[in-house]
Amino acid sequence: MLRQTSLGTLGLGVGGALTLIGFVAYFSSNATLNLVGFFYGIPLLLGGLALIASELKPVPYTQPTPPAIAELRDQQATTTQNQIRKDVTRYRYGQSAHLDSSLSHLGLSPTNEERPELIGIRETQIDAAYALILEFNSPLISLETWQQKQAKIEGFFGPGIRVQLTQPVERQIEVALITAPPAQPQATD
Incomplete structure (x- = not known):
């Protein structure tokens, strides 16, 4: 509250x-x-x-989270996914944008004017795994640029996360942070 x-x-x-x-x-x-x-x-x-x-308002949920997805979150969400969800859905002070330092580190924010703006989040299930979807307004950074940074994004937000990038409409990019099962060690004979 x-x-x-x-x-x-x-x-x-x-x-x-x-x-x-x-x-x-x-x-x-x-x-x-x-x-x-x-x-x-x-x-x-x-x-x-x-x-x-100096106030930065919380990012809204674009869809309500169904109880089944909330239960899946409790079971599967990584610390990073929970931290991102909690950080962007509360008031922040002294920052110019949500995830600004993360976007800058990933090379997706060359200037303040070009930086994508986080406009919404939602939680869903993708391939039986919990997914946190970050919805960005990205008029100056193309989907191709985001895709070139996909491995870096996974490394930045990982371990235990795989990233799926989509462009549902022009100028909007969705970054799905999907819980990935831990790699099982190979048994040797």
């Missing part, structure tokens, strides 16, 4: 209320409430404004 709450909005609301109480107390000569309003309200109000200015 706290992950879905904007700390900036919370700071702005509480700070604004305390500041208002402080001003009312100042004009009614109530020194105690006046101090609370000025010493706590104004800093909270300014902190809330600063957080809102």
